[in-house]
Amino acid sequence: MAVVSIPSTLASFTDTWSPRLVAAVNDQHVKVAKVDGAFVFHAHPDSDELFYLLSGELTLEIETTAREAAGGGGGGGGGGGGPPPAVEAVVMNVGDVYVVPRGVRHRPVARNAHILMVERDGTVNTGDAEDQTRRKDPLDVRKA
Template sequence: MSDDVRNIDDALSRITAYWQPHRLTSINDYDVKVVKIHGEFVWHDHPDTDELFMVLNGELIIQLRDRDVVLGPNDVFVVPRGVEHRPKADEEVHALLFEPKGTVNTGSAGGEMTSPLRELP
């Protein structure tokens, strides 16, 4: 996988559902994931890892219990490990996520929005 060139726009064009991260590539023990976001996700945390969001287009709001963080194109924000958060977007957002391999999208919350990491079609 590391020898192949990946195109973010091509990868996003193949994703058909929101909130289902797809592996774009991996580096060391981390996955670089592409995801389409729309609506509200669940409140959750990742007790053992930070989570990096990079917005490619659209406006993503990451709700924290004490404030909202608003990200636009090319903005990056790291949610520290153990911090409860809920991403939401009023319109479609395309984003990259950087997380250790095996990180579950709903963290410790689980539930019906939990999505296994998917490979690009």
């Protein structure tokens, strides 16, 4: 595999929410993206998702049940007749890493951010979201 420059890759495109595949490690894909605004709430039932903030501002909104938000634990939000989901805001600083566990509903909200993500090969960026208008297959820059 050839060396892939993250800064050069990010400088090569302007579109947002359109990930670029920069590496693969075992069954994990390493992607970079430019993000701005709010993405759709979604979950990845089969994969954790790691976010690393390279630049800009990023908040990960994580759905929890009202009980979890109060510190009581419990299951994942978004269904099943329990209390409506609460949203926990995870504010990231440049250089921070955060892992969203598999099955947890979340959405990135960004302001002119560049991010690096690690997730299982084949993971769809919009996860289980019904609104698939932002679905993008990553462009493999290793082949460019």
